[in-house]
Amino acid sequence: MTDDDVRREDLPVPDYDHLPIGSLGHRIRSLEADEIDVLRRYEEAHANRVAVIQILDHRLLDLAEGQRPSGGDAAAPAAETAPAPAGGSSASPDTAGPPQNPPSHGVPTNPSQPRR
Structure with missing residues (x-):
């Protein structure tokens, strides 16, 4: 299989193209070396991002030095974003403060500017 033969459908991590780089290390811990090699060849043939490579x-290298894939499932959907809040905001026109106008600059009656 050449670099061009690796298709998105063959990847061991679903939605690989849309994973944040920061979560990639966690998602590949359960993969075997041959599965990581597939991801690497796909990356080189497509985006070729240095950080991902x-x-x-x-x-x-870790696997070659004897580390074992961890438990878990790289194909399981990950919560990449925080869940939505349970309720809406408690702010309303009733809880808003009084309207404020920014101070005008250069007006001698503006107390925030000292007179010279």
Whole structure:
């Protein structure tokens, strides 16, 4: 299989193209070396992001040095964003402060500017 043969559908991590780089290291911990190699070849053939290549190479090195894939499932959907708040904002026109106008600059009656 050449670099051009790796298709998005063949990737061991679903929605790989849309993962934040910061979560990639966590998502690939459960993968075997051959699965990480597939991701690396796909990355090189498509986006070729240096930071992603480094993360994948580092994990391949860890596996070569004897580390084992961790438990978990790289294909499981991850909560990449915080959940929405349970309720809406308690702010309303009734809780708003009085309207304020910014001070005018250069007017001698403005008490925030000293007179010269």
